[in-house]
Amino acid sequence: MCPVCQGQTVSESNSNLAIDMRLIIKRKLEEGQSREEILSYFVERYGDTVLASPPVKGINWILWASPLIALFIGVIFIHFYLSRTKEMPRDQASSRKNNTNEDSDIEYKNIIEKELKNLD
Amino acid sequence: MNIVNNFSRLSILAVILFIIALLGYSIFGNNNTIKSSPLIGKVAPNFTLKSFDHQNDIKLEDYKGKVILLNFWSSWCVPCKEEARTLDFAWNKFKDDNVEFIGINIWDNEFQAKSFLNNYNVVYKNGFDPASLVQVDYGVAGVPETYIINTSGLVVEKYSGALDLKIIEYFIKIARLSD
Numbered sequence: 001m002c003p004v005c006q007g008q009t010v011s012e013s014n015s016n017l018a019i020d021m022r023l024i025i026k027r028k029l030e031e032g033q034s035r036e037e038i039l040s041y042f043v044e045r046y047g048d049t050v051l052a053s054p055p056v057k058g059i060n061w062i063l064w065a066s067p068l069i070a071l072f073i074g075v076i077f078i079h080f081y082l083s084r085t086k087e088m089p090r091d092q093a094s095s096r097k098n099n100t101n102e103d104s105d106i107e108y109k110n111i112i113e114k115e116l117k118n119l120d
Numbered sequence: 121m122n123i124v125n126n127f128s129r130l131s132i133l134a135v136i137l138f139i140i141a142l143l144g145y146s147i148f149g150n151n152n153t154i155k156s157s158p159l160i161g162k163v164a165p166n167f168t169l170k171s172f173d174h175q176n177d178i179k180l181e182d183y184k185g186k187v188i189l190l191n192f193w194s195s196w197c198v199p200c201k202e203e204a205r206t207l208d209f210a211w212n213k214f215k216d217d218n219v220e221f222i223g224i225n226i227w228d229n230e231f232q233a234k235s236f237l238n239n240y241n242v243v244y245k246n247g248f249d250p251a252s253l254v255q256v257d258y259g260v261a262g263v264p265e266t267y268i269i270n271t272s273g274l275v276v277e278k279y280s281g282a283l284d285l286k287i288i289e290y291f292i293k294i295a296r297l298s299d
Contacts, residue, residue, distance in 0.1 A: 003261040016227035017261060020252045045259035047158050062142070073131050080128055 003046050157259055157267075157278040164190075164269045165257040169224060169247030172234055178222060178247040180269075186220045187295045188269040189288065192255060194228045195236035197263045199282035204240035210288045211244045218271070219292060224248065226255045226263065270295040 002013035002021070010021045021042070028038050042050045054060040159165075169178040180188070191207060193200040211221045223246035225233040230248070237246055249255070258267060261280075268277040268291040276298045277291055 003259075017255070020256050023252060024256055042256075044158055045256065046261070047156075047259075066138075066142075070135065073135055077128055077131055 001050055001052050003050060009052060157275065159259060159267070159275040160278065162275060163273050164188075164267070164275045165254070167224075167249065167254040167257065169222075169249055169254070171245065171247045172225075172230070172237060178245050180222075183220045183222070184273050185271050186218050187271060187292055189219065189221045189291065190258070190267040190269060191221065191223050191283075192226055192258070192260050192263055192265045193223055193236075194226060194263045195232040196228070200236075200264045201240070203264060203282040203284075204236070204242060206283055206285055206288070207244075208240065208242055210283075210285055214288075214292060215244070221245065222247075224254060226252070226260070266291075268292070268295045270298045272299055274298070 002008045002010050002015055002018045004015040004017045005013040008018075010018045010025070012018075024041075025038055028041070033041075039051065048054055048060065054063055056064055164180060166180050168180075171178050189210075191203075193204075207221065207223075215221075221244035223242065223244065225246060225248045228248070233246075233248065236242075258265075264280075264282060266279045266283055267275055268279075270276050276295050279287060279291070
């Protein structure tokens with residue numbers, strides 16, 4: 001990755017540093033150096049952040065593990081939420097529904113009575 | 121039921137706090153201008169520069185045994201202009217004290233660089249690398265960047281941004297202590 005232009009690779013970036021790095025990569029390839037040797041050269045000078053994929057070591061494991069951890073927590077959350085919904089007894093569920101219906105009936109009756117009074 | 125509710129809430133809170141912590145680290149964690157460099161503690165990469173006065177090349181190995189302040193700069197860089205007079209002042213203060221200042225001009229053209237040196241009356245050694253290798257060899261990511269090398273040839277510190285006199289004095293002091 002280009003150390004100057006965040007989020008861009010060395011091949012994508014137009015910064016002066018990226019141009020220099022491409023030149024060095026080209027020279028090293030012409031010298032017969034391997035991909036690993038070239039990457040190692042840049043890591044020794046810029047650190048692991050110069051790599052497009054951070055190596056799985058030290059604190060970097062958080063980057064690799066966090067999507068799985070988030071997925072795991074999400075699955076547990078959904079599981080508990082669905083369990084709670086299933087456990088709710090049917091009579092309680094219908095009783096809650098009936099109460100809601102009664103409330104709206106009362107409100108409807110009040111509106112009708114009010115309209116009738118206005119007609120009088 | 122309460123335990124389930126509490127667990128759900130705590131889980132969500134934990135995830136949110138974790139994400140905020142990661143974001144905070146990414147934004148603020150590396151904001152120091154005294155930057156960590158993979159080169160610290162290691163032998164400073166050798167180099168040969170073309171001097172702007174077109175006389176002898178500037179070779180790092182010629183200055184082993186001295187504390188070296190290596191400053192990467194460009195003529196178009198505003199903080200480089202800010203620190204130019206400070207560097208000139210510091211050079212006059214330390215030049216007889218087993219200290220060497222070397223300026224390395226990068227990402228620039230010779231005419232602009234020479235104008236800069238004249239405008240700011242820079243008298244310590246300055247050069248450029250026609251092969252554009254030295255800045256990558258040192259892991260330079262911007263300008264100005266300064267590296268302090270002790271008398272044993274090891275990089276002891278890296279600084280990004282305009283230097284002031286106190287920082288220069290501090291770096292020279294720790295370079296001497298690290299020998």
